[in-house]
Amino acid sequence: MAKYKMHLLVCGGTACHASESERLLDTLKTIIADKGLDSEVQVIATGCFGFCEKGPIVKVMPDNTFYTQVTPDDAREIIEEHIIKGRKVNRLLYLNPESKEHVSDSKHMGFYKKQLRIALRNCGFIDPENIDEYISRDGYEALAKCLTEMTPQQVIELMKKSGLRGRGGGGFPTGLKWEITSKSVSDIKYVVCNADEGDPGAFMDRSILEGDPHSVIEAMAICGYCIGASNGLVYIRAEYPLAIDRLKIAIKQAREYGLLGNGILGTGFNFDIELRYGAGAFVCGEETALIHSMEGKRGEPTMKPPFPSVSGYFEKPTNVNNVETFANVPVIINKGAEWYSAIGSEKSKGTKVFALAGKINNVGLIEVPMGTTLREVIYEIGGGIRNGKKFKAVQTGGPSGGCLTEKHLDTPIDYDNLIASGSMMGSGGMIVMDEDDCMVSVAKFYLEFTVEESCGKCTPCRIGNKRLHEILDKLTKGNGTMEDIDRLKNLSKVIKDTALCGLGQTSPNPVLSTIDNFLDEYVEHVTEKKCRAGQCKALMQYTIIPDNCVGCTACARNCPVNAISGERKGIHTINQEVCIKCGACLEKCKFNAVVIK
Amino acid sequence: MTQVKSLADLRRIKENLQGKMSLRENSNNPESLVQIRVAMATCGIASGAKQVMEFFIEELDKRNIQAVVTQTGCMGYCFAEPTVEITLPGQAPVVYGYVDINKADSIIEKYIKNGELVDGIIPVNYETIQK
Numbered sequence: 001m002a003k004y005k006m007h008l009l010v011c012g013g014t015a016c017h018a019s020e021s022e023r024l025l026d027t028l029k030t031i032i033a034d035k036g037l038d039s040e041v042q043v044i045a046t047g048c049f050g051f052c053e054k055g056p057i058v059k060v061m062p063d064n065t066f067y068t069q070v071t072p073d074d075a076r077e078i079i080e081e082h083i084i085k086g087r088k089v090n091r092l093l094y095l096n097p098e099s100k101e102h103v104s105d106s107k108h109m110g111f112y113k114k115q116l117r118i119a120l121r122n123c124g125f126i127d128p129e130n131i132d133e134y135i136s137r138d139g140y141e142a143l144a145k146c147l148t149e150m151t152p153q154q155v156i157e158l159m160k161k162s163g164l165r166g167r168g169g170g171g172f173p174t175g176l177k178w179e180i181t182s183k184s185v186s187d188i189k190y191v192v193c194n195a196d197e198g199d200p201g202a203f204m205d206r207s208i209l210e211g212d213p214h215s216v217i218e219a220m221a222i223c224g225y226c227i228g229a230s231n232g233l234v235y236i237r238a239e240y241p242l243a244i245d246r247l248k249i250a251i252k253q254a255r256e257y258g259l260l261g262n263g264i265l266g267t268g269f270n271f272d273i274e275l276r277y278g279a280g281a282f283v284c285g286e287e288t289a290l291i292h293s294m295e296g297k298r299g300e301p302t303m304k305p306p307f308p309s310v311s312g313y314f315e316k317p318t319n320v321n322n323v324e325t326f327a328n329v330p331v332i333i334n335k336g337a338e339w340y341s342a343i344g345s346e347k348s349k350g351t352k353v354f355a356l357a358g359k360i361n362n363v364g365l366i367e368v369p370m371g372t373t374l375r376e377v378i379y380e381i382g383g384g385i386r387n388g389k390k391f392k393a394v395q396t397g398g399p400s401g402g403c404l405t406e407k408h409l410d411t412p413i414d415y416d417n418l419i420a421s422g423s424m425m426g427s428g429g430m431i432v433m434d435e436d437d438c439m440v441s442v443a444k445f446y447l448e449f450t451v452e453e454s455c456g457k458c459t460p461c462r463i464g465n466k467r468l469h470e471i472l473d474k475l476t477k478g479n480g481t482m483e484d485i486d487r488l489k490n491l492s493k494v495i496k497d498t499a500l501c502g503l504g505q506t507s508p509n510p511v512l513s514t515i516d517n518f519l520d521e522y523v524e525h526v527t528e529k530k531c532r533a534g535q536c537k538a539l540m541q542y543t544i545i546p547d548n549c550v551g552c553t554a555c556a557r558n559c560p561v562n563a564i565s566g567e568r569k570g571i572h573t574i575n576q577e578v579c580i581k582c583g584a585c586l587e588k589c590k591f592n593a594v595v596i597k
Numbered sequence: 598m599t600q601v602k603s604l605a606d607l608r609r610i611k612e613n614l615q616g617k618m619s620l621r622e623n624s625n626n627p628e629s630l631v632q633i634r635v636a637m638a639t640c641g642i643a644s645g646a647k648q649v650m651e652f653f654i655e656e657l658d659k660r661n662i663q664a665v666v667t668q669t670g671c672m673g674y675c676f677a678e679p680t681v682e683i684t685l686p687g688q689a690p691v692v693y694g695y696v697d698i699n700k701a702d703s704i705i706e707k708y709i710k711n712g713e714l715v716d717g718i719i720p721v722n723y724e725t726i727q728k
């Protein structure tokens with residue numbers, strides 16, 4: 001069989017599908033067959049190109065020509081001109097909006113790819129269990145450079161200049177943190193990597209450790225050199241067995257190469273790393289609780305100051321950084337502070353990894369420059385909302401963050417803008433919600449999580465969150481009053497102001513931001529006893545439309561609690577007192593007689 | 598294993614590997630092998646990447662095709678796991694999503710043997726700092 005010489009890739013993503021990509025695909029295939037080219041040219045549907053705005057897309061390989069907004073009527077021209085005569089169809093090429101020039105080659109469409117992988121540079125590229133592959137991608141070169149060519153203070157200056165801020169949630173400048181720890185005087189100091197990642201729906205840190213563990217090891221050693229520490233600890237949750245395995249292999253290989261241990265790279269610098277396992281408590285991601293947990297104590301936070309940089313693990317100065325923060329470090333050293341600080345927005349430099357989840361087409365791990373808008377993330381990278389539904393909100397910052405809505409779609413994502421919009425960056429979880437999500441239930445879900453995860457040390461968080469949850473529960477059951485909404489707001493403010501640690505201080509955020517953005521939905525739950533998303537079961541009523549009911553008895557036979565009565569061939573009715581709202585009748589009725597009100 | 602004692606040692610390892618890696622990065626060498634990378638992070642393994650990787654290793658061997666099968670981390674397309682990246686000699690890498698045993702079989706038979714693309718290609722939607 002002859003090998004294909006050319007391929008036409010047609011975007012089959014949902015958005016392009018909506019704009020006739022299927023008919024385009026068929027037309028291309030038919031014409032190619034007509035011309036007898038089907039043994040040389042293959043037409044194939046692909047996943048989303050992330051360029052839905054300009055769909056449908058056709059990409060010609062091997063010359064990488066990228067055609068946009070191609071209609072079925074354009075198929076013949078592409079084939080006759082490009083495929084047969086080798087002349088590109090200029091009219092359909094991507095038009096650079098700035099230079100007004102046609103760009104023919106997808107590699108030169110600078111901004112076509114919205115994602116830039118820095119922290120994830122090696123994920124999905126190298127074999128994480130092979131140190132040589134890491135080295136071949138400039139691995140450990142930054143460490144060598146620091147140890148042999150730079151003083152700790154120079155490295156710290158470089159980190160400060162780069163503008164890197166902590167990716168664990170707080171956004172504290174990393175270089176500054178290193179400087180503070182380096183200035184703390186002590187015989188022993190520690191470098192701690194926070195790999196607790198307790199935010200529901202987040203898996204950025206796990207993916208980095210699974211895909212590129214050496215980048216974290218190298219960065220920890222660099223940090224050790226800067227602050228004067230020779231002990232590193234990775235606090236990782238025991239629920240991440242694969243990440244733990246890969247880290248162990250990586251540490252072992254680094255030791256064998258003499259990149260960890262005594263006299264690293266022929267210098268006098270000693271550094272080694274051990275693992276500490278967490279039991280998967282959200283509060284143990286908070287740095288003081290994390291340190292107590294490592295000391296073998298209860299995982300409870302303590303007051304700051306003193307900050308860990310001054311007094312941490314066994315009262316020694318301890319520099320705690322997040323996994324993703326560390327993963328950025330070697331690149332910054334290799335490529336320089338200017339290079340790094342040119343990426344991102346004014347006060348937030350570099351990129352951020354997000355775990356895209358929820359009602360979005362392309363669930364996955366993405367990395368975008370700071371300052372990318374939500375719209376770009378959701379529609380261009382995420383491929384839009386699943387099943388063509390309407391976007392409602394996106395929760396960033398997990399249980400500590402808030403929701404962003406339609407009006408925030410064009411806000412550039414960075415630390416400060418997110419806070420100004422009533423949410424926060426958090427560690428990078430991004431949960432997308434559509435019209436079927438009830439915002440009161442969303443708030444309740446997060447409160448359920450915080451109530452469960454609160455360590456119980458301080459009253460506002462232990463009792464306050466419980467009360468918040470109770471009120472939300474009342475609302476979703478249709479028993480709420482307008483005073484309850486005010487009570488939620490007041491209580492939230494008190495908890496924020498008085499809780500001891502970040503968990504309690506941020507736990508009311510989902511409540512406040514859903515009230516801010518979706519007050520009408522809260523009010524509906526109270527005054528109309530209605531949940532527009534149809535998620536609050538207690539507020540739903542299954543009823544039978546007499547006109548549609550033919551008396552087939554299918555519903556009555558399938559109702560698990562015998563709530564439906566009626567004669568065969570007669571009209572059936574549902575007894576609301578008995579109904580448990582399981583929806584079995586709706587599913588079984590073939591005559592659209594059962595409806596939800 | 599030898600110890601790395603200096604930046605020069607490090608560079609040497611890197612150069613030794615450059616051959617192997619560049620083959621993976623921009624294989625222009627017509628005699629070089631087929632490169633297969635299976636995304637084996639938690640998301641991939643949970644959706645069966647391990648079985649797919651074993652299938653590739655065994656079947657390519659049985660069908661007498663010279664290929665290197667390696668594992669790697671998460672490519673980011675978690676919605677389409679297991680994902681597999683195939684690089685034919687002299688060609689740009691192609692990523693396939695939702696690769697089960699059947700799909701793996703048709704990838705071998707159609708794409709690897711005949712250069713015929715198989716449905717389910719995922720366009721690479723990001724740029725990495727190193728080429």
Ligand SMILES: Cc1cc2nc3c(=O)[nH]c(=O)nc-3n(C[C@H](O)[C@H](O)[C@H](O)COP(=O)(O)O)c2cc1C
Binds near residue numbers: 171195283284322427
């Ligand atoms: C309740 C709570 C949970 C946290 N969970 C994490 C976590 O899972 N991972 C993390 O890196 N930081 C977490 N943090 C932030 C840490 O306390 C700390 O600020 C961070 O590890 C510092 O690293 P960075 O400067 O590199 O961000 C959490 C904070 C709070 C208050």
Ligand code: SF4
Binds near residue numbers: 453455459500503
């Ligand atoms: S705010 Fe909550 S988690 Fe934090 S110390 Fe108080 S009770 Fe514990």
